[in-house]
Amino acid sequence: MQTELALHHWRFGQVLAERLCAGILRISGYTDIQPQAPLGGPDGKKDILVRRDGKCYIAAAYFPTTVSSFTEIREKYKSDLLGVKANKADGFVFLVNQHLTVGERAKLLALGGPHDEIFNVERMRAALDDPRGYGLRLEFLRIPMSPEEQVAFFNTDQQDRIQRLLRDGLKDEEVAARLPTVARLDSSLIKLLHGAMFENYCLSEGSSDFVVPRVRGGRIRAMQTYVVDAEGEGELLHVGLPPEQLEDALASLFGRWRHAYAEAVGADREVVLRTLAWFHHGFVSIMPFPDGNGRVARLILDQAAFELCRRGVAADLTTDRPAYFAALRAADAGDLNPLVERLRAALIG
Incomplete structure (x- = not known):
């Protein structure tokens, strides 16, 4: 609940919002993350450029400080979506600190292409309340880790390293058994x-x-x-x-x-x-x-x-x-x- 409230009632400005979103994208599997103009100035309809699975994405962060209607969110989504064509990208990622139902998310996704994604407040909360997100949560939301979360954070990091070693060392015939x-x-x-x-x-x-x-x-x-x-x-x-x-x-x-x-x-x-x-x-x-x-x-x-x-x-x-x-x-x-x-x-x- 604390994480959700801190996101929904954002008080840290656009610069930190974009940096937080860049971190969320990183722990969510995106790579080559390039914030364009977080300190201000024209960004060419692209808050953040990221890649995943060989595709290039335009990412946009929308963190209003008060509750926005779905109409307002949709207009912002449509405006930022123009960056995909303008920058010849493969998809669009929209990060918004507002509540969106499945039906509302489906309506927004229908405006773009098949590779587009939405991180609404609940999805971002889930990412930040996962052990991989504890560091971001501490840095940007000022929410400290409990002793139990510290153990989970370091154990998860260790397990990720082990999994990478196992994955890289497996032979094809071993994959099915594992x-x-x-x-x-x-x-x-x-x-x-x-x-x-x-x-x-x-x-x-x-x-x-x-x-x-x-x-x-x-x-x-x-x-x-x-x-x-x-x-x-x-x-x-x-x-x-x-x-x-x-x-x-x-x-x-x-x-x-x-x-x-x-x-x-x-x-x-x-x-x-x-x-x-x-x-x-x-x-x-x-x-x-x-x-x-x-x-x-x-x-x-x-x-x-x-x-x-x-x-x-x-x-x-x-x-x-x-x-x-x-x-x-x-x-x-x-x-x-x-x-x-x-x-x-x-x-x-």
Whole structure:
């Protein structure tokens, strides 16, 4: 909360805002970071020039000291977006210390190209409250590290060095065996994960004296399952696969996922997003468990996104339920684009 408030009520001026944004981009995987004119003067529609995955990006920082409306943010976004064409860049990164919903972020991203990104206040907070961001948080927001955070900061730095050594020293034939657990998902692992999440989950029914288990953690469902719009008029949103098809469907999905994950490692951001969207849709469509399918799917999605593109996925991916289910229905019909765009807008970290 302290980090979010310090960002949202920014009091340190444009110079430090641009320098903070440059640091956030650095810990978020961007390289060759070049602030253009942080001390004032014309910058040619480019606060910061950065690179990632062989592409050049224009980055713009918008840190108003009071709450801005979405209309004001959109106008600033459109103005700074002109720098992409003016500087022959491949994409645009917009950093703003304001709250933006997934829907609002999607509207802004639709104004530009497929490689554009938005760091809103929540995404920047997540980056600065991560061990890799503690140093920036201390320098620019004057928020000291607790003893526990100091340990995490130095441990993370050490682990990053170890991971680089391992990655650089691996031979091709060793890569598959060293892929993380999410890359090697199968039915047994997904049951273990669900069991760990719902081991003691119960739901009171009828009265406070009668409590029955609603979810048997780690057990594939034996009954037909439906998703109904509880917030509307009870519309049937989705029908899960029949129980007798679940094991085969999961085996097929995870088999394809292991190949797709390996191909997505080091791939372009668009390839990663489509891979994640495809798998997320596939899993929630199967609905292997009597309950908790969405929570398991979001946990896997968040971890896989972090591993493949160093970004987490905000919980508000599914907050707008009508838009989320509309994206899933579009994917049912073979169109992943709406789900990809929601996922792109929900990336944080």
